[in-house]
Amino acid sequence: MLRNTHIVFICLLGCLCPVITATDLPHQHPNPEAVVLQVQRRLNASLARRGLLGVHENDQVSCLTGNPIDDCWRCDPNWEADRQHLAECGIGFGQQAVGGKGGQVYVVTDHSDSGNPGSLRYAVTKPEPLWIIFSSDMLIKLKRELIVNSYKTIDGRGANVQITGGGCIGLKYVTNVIIHNIQLHHCVPSESDGDGISIMGSRYIWIDHCSLSYCKDGLIDATLGSTAITLSNNYFSHHDKVMLLGRSDGDEMDDGMQVTVAFNRFGEALEQRMPRCRRGYFHVVNNDYTQWGIYAIGGSASPTINSQGNRYTAPPSTNAKEVTRRMDAKDGDWARWNWRTEGDIMVNGAYFVPSGDGLGAQFAMASSVEPKSAGFIDQLTMNAGALPPTSVVGGIPNGQVPNSIPNSQVPNGVPNDPVPNVGGTNGDNGGLGSYSGGAASGSNYGDGGGGAAAGANPGYAGGGAASGSNYGDGGGGAASGSNYGDWNFFGMTHGSGAPRLPPPSTTSVLSAPFVTLFLYFIINYGCSILPL
Structure with missing residues (x-):
């Protein structure tokens, strides 16, 4: 009887083998240099397009900046009619993040943190x-960390959305999240460390056009094996430890961490960690480092750092001119770490100390297209940070609900009240807005949630999947016909809304019965079958 029980168990295990094989997906892109090359191609194409329009269509040049993300959607006066097109505009390691693409539009009408x-x-x-x-x-004051589920886009375009208080945003073991055009500030510990955005064990994450400052811990931290992340067009200011990518030197799960840091502006009153990296591969491209207190880019545990086309402006202190900082390693050890600088501009005595294969063939593919000069930095980062409603072409004036809510009526609780005078400009602070010291004069910002009536009829605004989309079957939720087919390298099976797994291979299915039969003979006849 015992043997029969074993046989049944083994048969079940054999039947599960194809499923187990199918879920064993890779966690990182197998060729990160190819991703770097693709970013450069996208950038070059966008800058070339702007140059051509500068000759033939001067009226459009003011919109096009050469920034491939912004030029993908901002110049369309009808962008609000297809908000979900934003999911097709990403670059770098987080390019495949689709967020809530293909899902319904949900209109937030209540500024409170009630959970209602x-x-x-x-x-x-x-x-x-x-x-x-x-x-x-809206000014949303969190009572505790805001845990975001998989397949969500938080899209603050056309409004001034500020999030503060406990947390603030937590992405924990999820996949496919886009956070766009949000201001996060004064985040404090509350069942969390007090990060602006904390990313743990997650994949396909894209943080774009956010303004972050004055948080208790990091502004953005990514740890516990997170990968396939792009951090772009953000504005960072007034903070000590800005960005941590990798929790500790001993976390081997971070070997597969791959992050693109592009078109960001590192502004006033920053000290260090822009970013601070461990183990993985980090592409730092076309960012503007206006100052730092201790260092700009640091790392330990042999991370690969590829710095291209950035502008590094050193602080006045003679002790802080070096861009880079190696931690917890002797010179003989870090000399083998792959840290490369290419096309970077060093200002006010700044200098980058390269090492390892960064001096040789490792980056040959990534360097086959010359990164654009850091002379383009002003142009590429001019709109870094959260965009004020009036700066978006085709934006939403006077609090009007966007036209991107098809095939249904706007919920009754969505007001058409005028937008309060929140303040702020689109200058050096990337349109951060004047949240310091409370609401702008004359607005009911803190009490009225920007005019959103508490208890209003909220919720889904319809829309659903765009025509022709193939959510769940189209390669990680990508719309049919998109170019995501070549990016199926960052598999994720946990979290809600994950697309179905591919069917097990024919080889796996056919091998299961033979494995079961072999184990049957071993259990019943032991080693006596081996001479046969």
């Missing part, structure tokens, strides 16, 4: 894909 329908907390915890927008300007 109409609030942001209610929307981000739903299991289905959602594209989350805001009915008006």
Whole structure:
């Protein structure tokens, strides 16, 4: 009887072998230099397009900047009619993040952190894909960390959306999240470390056009094997430890971490960690480092850092001119770490100390297209940070609900009240807005949530999947016909809304019975069958 029980167990195990094989997906891109090359190609094409229009169509040049992300959507006066097109504009390691693409549009009408329908907390915890927008300007004061579920886009375009308080945003073991055009500041510990955005064990993450400052711990931290991340067009200011990529030297799961840091502006009153890297591969491209207090880019545990086309402006202190900082390693050890600088501009005595294969053939493929001169930095980062509503072409004036809500009526609770005068400009601070010291004069920003009535009829605005999309079957939720087919390297099976796994291979299915038969003979006849 015991043997028969073993046989049944083994048969079941054999039947599960194909499933186990199918879920064993890779966690990192097998050729990171190819991703770097693709970023450069996209950038070169966007700059070339702007140059051509500068000759023939001067009226469009003011919109096109050469920034491939912004030029993908901002110049369309009808962008609000297809908000989900943003998911096709990403670059770098996080390019495949689709967020809530293909899902319904959800309108946040309640500025409170109640978790009731109409609030942001209610929307981000739903299991289905959602594209989350805001009915008006809002200041959302969190009581605790805002945990975001898989397949969500938080899209603050057309509104001034600020998030502060406990947390703030946590992405924990999820996949496919896009956070766009949000201001995060004064985040404090509350069931968390007090990061602006904390990414743990997650894949396909894209943080774009956010302004982050004054948080207790990091502004953005990515740890515990997170990968396939792009951090772009953000504005960082007033903080000590800005960005941590990799929790500790001993976390081998971070070997597969791959992050693109592009077109960001590192502004005033920053000290260090822009970023601070461990183990993985980090492409730092076309960012503007206006100052730092201790160092700009640091690392330990042999990370690969590829710095291209950045502008590094050193502080006045003679003790802080070096861009780089190696931690917890002797000279003989870090000399083998792959740190490369290419096309970077060093200002006010700044200098980058390269090492390892960064001096040789390792980056030959990535360097086959010359990175654009850091002379383009002003142009590429001019709109870094959260965009004020009036700076978006085709934006949403006077609190009007966008036209991107097809085939349904706008919920009754979405007001058409005028947008309060929140303040702020699109100058050096990337349109951060004047949150310091409270709401702007004359607005009811803190009490009224920008005019969103508490208890209003909130929720789904319809829309659903775009025509022709193939959510769940189209390669990680990509719309049919998109170019995501070549990017199926960052498999994720955990979290809600994950696309179905590919069917097990024919080889796996056919091999299972033979494995079962072999184990049957071993159990019943032991080693006596070996001479046969």
